[in-house]
Amino acid sequence: MGAHPHGWWILLHVVLFVFWLGGDLGVFYSSRYVLRPDLTPAARSAALQIMSGLDLGPKICLVLFLPSGVTLMALEPHGAELFGMPAFAAWQVVLVWAFALAWLAATVADHRTHGRFPWVRRADWTIRIGLAAALCATAAYTLLADEPFGVTTNPRWLGAKVALYTLALLCGLGIRRTLRPFGPAFGTLMGGGSTPEVERILKRSVDGCLPYVFGIWASVLAAAALGILKPGAHL
Numbered sequence: 657m658g659a660h661p662h663g664w665w666i667l668l669h670v671v672l673f674v675f676w677l678g679g680d681l682g683v684f685y686s687s688r689y690v691l692r693p694d695l696t697p698a699a700r701s702a703a704l705q706i707m708s709g710l711d712l713g714p715k716i717c718l719v720l721f722l723p724s725g726v727t728l729m730a731l732e733p734h735g736a737e738l739f740g741m742p743a744f745a746a747w748q749v750v751l752v753w754a755f756a757l758a759w760l761a762a763t764v765a766d767h768r769t770h771g772r773f774p775w776v777r778r779a780d781w782t783i784r785i786g787l788a789a790a791l792c793a794t795a796a797y798t799l800l801a802d803e804p805f806g807v808t809t810n811p812r813w814l815g816a817k818v819a820l821y822t823l824a825l826l827c828g829l830g831i832r833r834t835l836r837p838f839g840p841a842f843g844t845l846m847g848g849g850s851t852p853e854v855e856r857i858l859k860r861s862v863d864g865c866l867p868y869v870f871g872i873w874a875s876v877l878a879a880a881a882l883g884i885l886k887p888g889a890h891l
């Protein structure tokens with residue numbers, strides 16, 4: 657007998673968790689070498705390229721985590737309804753995947769071009785802000801309503817998981833804002849060598865991201881625990 661399709665989607669969801677967290681750990685480790693003033697500019701540039709390459713993995717995982725999660729909810733709806741209809745019919749799942757793939761294309765394009773096309777970065781930024789607002793409202797409703805979307809199995813764990821995903825999404829935006837001075841400073845380093853001011857800007861930019869990075873790690877781990885344990889659910 658073949659494996660149930662639901663099992664394959666669970667596996668995909670777990671793999672996305674693993675690569676999201678593992679890739680982020682790699683980015684963090686390589687960033688320590690980017691900040692080392694005792695290394696040559698060429699060595700630091702190589703470390704930055706490694707860091708950038710590794711960073712694409714977590715970005716992809718963050719995007720695909722949304723449609724894979726929606727697919728799991730559609731396969732195991734527990735009576736969820738939206739406007740009197742099943743919350744996630746097949747066509748709705750297809751629409752979510754189409755949206756996610758368009759978002760993924762914008763994310764990858766922005767990553768590979770390093771922001772050279774402002775409209776791509778604006779599109780990706782707008783998607784993330786709009787999605788964060790929608791998910792925040794969904795999470796709040798799921799956590800506070802007695803039977804959210806008609807579900808009677810106490811899906812508050814799912815509301816908390818959505819909230820944690822939203823938090824990780826917002827932490828990613830925080831990282832982007834904090835890193836804005838990094839590019840010009842690193843360009844100065846490569847063009848004119850190290851100075852105390854350049855090193856200060858580089859360190860402040862990268863280390864300023866640490867609270868957001870730790871927030872992402874905590875959110876991903878906690879969301880994984882909620883997805884596996886489903887505390888309080890009546891299944």
